[in-house]
Amino acid sequence: MNAFHIRPAVPGDARVLADMLVEAANWNPVRTRPRVTVLDDPSVRHYIAGWQRPGDFGCVAEDAHGVPVGAAWARLFSPSDPGYGFVAAGVPELTLGVYPQWRAQGVGRALLRELARAAAARGHARLSLSVERSNFAQRLYVSEGYVTVASGEGSDTMVRTVR
DSSP states (O other): OOOOEEEEEOOGGGHHHHHHHHHHHHHHHTTTOOOOHHHOOOOHTTTTTTSSSSTOOEEEEEETSSSEEEEEEEEBTTTTOOTTOOOOTTOOOOEEEEOGTTTTTHHHHHHHHHHHHHHHTTSSEEEEEEEEOOHHHHHHHHHOOEEEEEEEEEEEEEEOOOO
């Protein structure tokens, strides 16, 4: 296994989070979209626009040289501007992205666990997310305690209690 460490995300990580948002959107190598196309989509862009606004929190995985390899972050959305995994006001929705060469090496699991700790420390009771059913990451989410609370066409909204 390659060595990595997890650190808190900071305001200067906007570019890293944008990179990981593109990775998350392009999880299926058969259906990739150019970076500009992903980030120009308003329904995707609002996951990082204005990072780090009040209530935003996250963590970044870095390799032994301090190069980012993945990130997980959470953001609160309102009922008038919900994310794909919106369940209620006050429940942060998480996004997770890991570079392909770092997948299946424990990076995603470590990021999810750290984000859950950070959510609980901030007083949140739950985290939510949206995942396509065919995405292999769904098995990771289930193994980390996320349960499906709603289903759409090809995707599920999942929630985990964090405290």
